[in-house]
Amino acid sequence: MGCRVRRARADNPQATSRVQGGGGPRATRGCQATERKGERVPPKTDPSPAEPTGPLRPAEPREDAEPAASPTTAGPTARAAAPAARATAAGDTGRTAAAEGAGAAGIDGAGRPAGEDGAGPAPGEGAGPAHGEGAGPGAEEGAGDGPSPLRVLLGYVRPHRAALFSGALLSLVTGATGLALPLVARRLIDNLSEDRPIATALVLMSLLVAGNAVLGALGGYVLQRTAESVVLTARKSLTSWLLRLRISAVDGTEPGDLLSRATSDTTLLRAMTVQTLIGFGTGGLTLLATLVMMGFVDLVLLAVTLGVIGLAATVIGLIVPRISKASKRAQQSVGRMGAVLERVLGALRTVKASGAERREERAVHAAAEDSWRESVRSAKWSALAGNTAGLSMQVAFITVLAVGGARVATDSIEVGSLVAFLLYVFYLMAPIQQVVSAVTQYQVGAAAISRIQEVRRLPAEPGALDAAPLPEAGAAPAAVAFLDVRFRYGPEQPYVHHGVSFTVPPRGMTAFVGPSGAGKTTVFSLVERFYDATSGRVLVDGRDVRDWPLAELRSAIGYVEQDAPVLSGTLRENLVFGAPDTGEEALAEALRTTRLDGLVARLPEGLDTVVGHRGTKLSGGERQRVAIARALLRRPRLLLLDEATSQLDAVNEAALRETVAEVARETTVLVVAHRLSTVTSADRIVVMDTGRVLAVGTHAELLAASPLYAELATTQFLATADLA
Numbered sequence: 001m002g003c004r005v006r007r008a009r010a011d012n013p014q015a016t017s018r019v020q021g022g023g024g025p026r027a028t029r030g031c032q033a034t035e036r037k038g039e040r041v042p043p044k045t046d047p048s049p050a051e052p053t054g055p056l057r058p059a060e061p062r063e064d065a066e067p068a069a070s071p072t073t074a075g076p077t078a079r080a081a082a083p084a085a086r087a088t089a090a091g092d093t094g095r096t097a098a099a100e101g102a103g104a105a106g107i108d109g110a111g112r113p114a115g116e117d118g119a120g121p122a123p124g125e126g127a128g129p130a131h132g133e134g135a136g137p138g139a140e141e142g143a144g145d146g147p148s149p150l151r152v153l154l155g156y157v158r159p160h161r162a163a164l165f166s167g168a169l170l171s172l173v174t175g176a177t178g179l180a181l182p183l184v185a186r187r188l189i190d191n192l193s194e195d196r197p198i199a200t201a202l203v204l205m206s207l208l209v210a211g212n213a214v215l216g217a218l219g220g221y222v223l224q225r226t227a228e229s230v231v232l233t234a235r236k237s238l239t240s241w242l243l244r245l246r247i248s249a250v251d252g253t254e255p256g257d258l259l260s261r262a263t264s265d266t267t268l269l270r271a272m273t274v275q276t277l278i279g280f281g282t283g284g285l286t287l288l289a290t291l292v293m294m295g296f297v298d299l300v301l302l303a304v305t306l307g308v309i310g311l312a313a314t315v316i317g318l319i320v321p322r323i324s325k326a327s328k329r330a331q332q333s334v335g336r337m338g339a340v341l342e343r344v345l346g347a348l349r350t351v352k353a354s355g356a357e358r359r360e361e362r363a364v365h366a367a368a369e370d371s372w373r374e375s376v377r378s379a380k381w382s383a384l385a386g387n388t389a390g391l392s393m394q395v396a397f398i399t400v401l402a403v404g405g406a407r408v409a410t411d412s413i414e415v416g417s418l419v420a421f422l423l424y425v426f427y428l429m430a431p432i433q434q435v436v437s438a439v440t441q442y443q444v445g446a447a448a449i450s451r452i453q454e455v456r457r458l459p460a461e462p463g464a465l466d467a468a469p470l471p472e473a474g475a476a477p478a479a480v481a482f483l484d485v486r487f488r489y490g491p492e493q494p495y496v497h498h499g500v501s502f503t504v505p506p507r508g509m510t511a512f513v514g515p516s517g518a519g520k521t522t523v524f525s526l527v528e529r530f531y532d533a534t535s536g537r538v539l540v541d542g543r544d545v546r547d548w549p550l551a552e553l554r555s556a557i558g559y560v561e562q563d564a565p566v567l568s569g570t571l572r573e574n575l576v577f578g579a580p581d582t583g584e585e586a587l588a589e590a591l592r593t594t595r596l597d598g599l600v601a602r603l604p605e606g607l608d609t610v611v612g613h614r615g616t617k618l619s620g621g622e623r624q625r626v627a628i629a630r631a632l633l634r635r636p637r638l639l640l641l642d643e644a645t646s647q648l649d650a651v652n653e654a655a656l657r658e659t660v661a662e663v664a665r666e667t668t669v670l671v672v673a674h675r676l677s678t679v680t681s682a683d684r685i686v687v688m689d690t691g692r693v694l695a696v697g698t699h700a701e702l703l704a705a706s707p708l709y710a711e712l713a714t715t716q717f718l719a720t721a722d723l724a
């Protein structure tokens, strides 16, 4: 295939770096020579506002908390919490808080996850980021002062409040059955010492024990199920938001990091729901009820117990911030590890071809070791907090035994009362552990929520996710116009369009030519409204693209990107991706016109052949033809082809050129082209350079009127065409 000569320009560092090989695949693909042209006008750094990109902030922490209460003494809350905490401590260590970046919220001002069903942000619910045009400012506001993690959690919990309430109630009833047990035990002992029958007390005790077990198991199941539902709500809500993100927002993120937030971070909500919300509620209530019951038995012993608990609470209060700090660092390290891994796996061939495996391995291992170090530190403080609570109960038990023994000796209380009180001390262990666990787990969950919110603060596109119906067969072709469009990719970026203007009437083929970095692909991005023009207007059918319902605008367009991305899945899934209702006949026709029918016939599974991640099992040219067929199947009113045939051999390219020429008779076709053959047959050619339109005309007109076009035609295009 042909090699294009591309210019490196001193006035456009981005373009220069791309040409020199530092700027991505396009810069180097098929290119062997660069040409410096110093007289171009430097882009102005105009301070007018641009679309905010919602920068991500450093990754937030994760924390692991030990399961709190012993299953024998705890209610369903603690039992439900145990697996949740285990998941946190074990499985969740795999959460890749990839990139260190992040930044965003979600959840509306009241902490609601947008969309009651959790399936996504409901329009009008005001899910944090402003929609559409105003998404940027909305995203910037409150970037650091969104609703508290607790409010956000309550928002996710709201749709499941009935189930959660039932679980909590079961948990409380279980606790109550446990609390009644010492009283029955006291009666049993008293009856024994006074030679009264004990059968009733024994039956009652058995019923209480059995009831405790059954209700405990049921409550545990209900709570665990509810916690999973909370995770589901958060996941649906977050993934819906991810799919709505503006391209400009995604430009500034690490996909691996976003992935980890939607999977691992949301998982942490499970433990948070059970341990923090329910644990604190039921644990706190059970603790209070136990203390009240203890007060009924003996106030002096209660005072002794409270003294010991107060001491332990002070020590734990000093430990908790250390857990939080260590966990934050551990999470950041896991994030670094994820970022490096994603980089490696995303370009494994390049890593191998560059012999960089060892270097990358060292980077991944260093991050993993950092994470290990901090996790161990966090585990140390967590263990200390848990043990402090446990130790305090043992101290309380011994102290109560000593003080209580003395009181029995002085006939201040009965033996039965002492035994009952000691049983209460024993029962106190579970709620205290629950409360301690709730506090530590809150730190973990709060970090996860803050990472989820960071994503939800990124600007999203307006409207619903549903696609609009595709144009009917024979629908009128679209007209396109740019009116003095200025555009830059971000406030810190240089302008890439400096007042671009051109008009494309319905039907026919319009080719965009110009040196690398001239802004040709950007034209297509603005038509698709992946970005909004900073100033000026982009019109489709005479209507500003910002006034179009986005889904309707895009349904009118077929777009073949420069890289012709193919998604993992089967060939058929890829072909009908943009038009899922495509019939077999239309599919066969598209295969024929894009000359894919031969490939399908060769493949053992035909259209149902799996093409691999990013279509790695297809050749570059096959991928391009799949992308073209996919666009054609949408019956677009406007077809955008961005160097769509650059990887095709001469025979396929000629065939596709004929197909496109045929399509252009009924549809408006815009094509970014580098082959002279494509350009000469175009109805009009727009010559661009450094973000400006230099000339518009036919090949013959431009050869005479545009020095740049003449230069391109006699060097790059001719060279390309000759080689092709």
Ligand SMILES: Nc1ncnc2c1ncn2[C@@H]1O[C@H](COP(=O)(O)OP(=O)(O)OP(=O)(O)O)[C@@H](O)[C@H]1O
Pocket: 012, 014, 015, 018, 026, 027, 251, 489, 493, 496, 514, 515, 516, 517, 518, 519, 520, 521, 522, 523
């Ligand atoms: N997402 C982005 N963020 C920031 N800058 C970008 C982004 N995409 C493109 N650019 C920059 O915008 C300028 C125009 O890019 P564009 O892709 O439109 O050029 P092009 O004319 O299509 O080039 P080529 O022929 O090499 O594909 C380039 O300098 C490029 O580096």
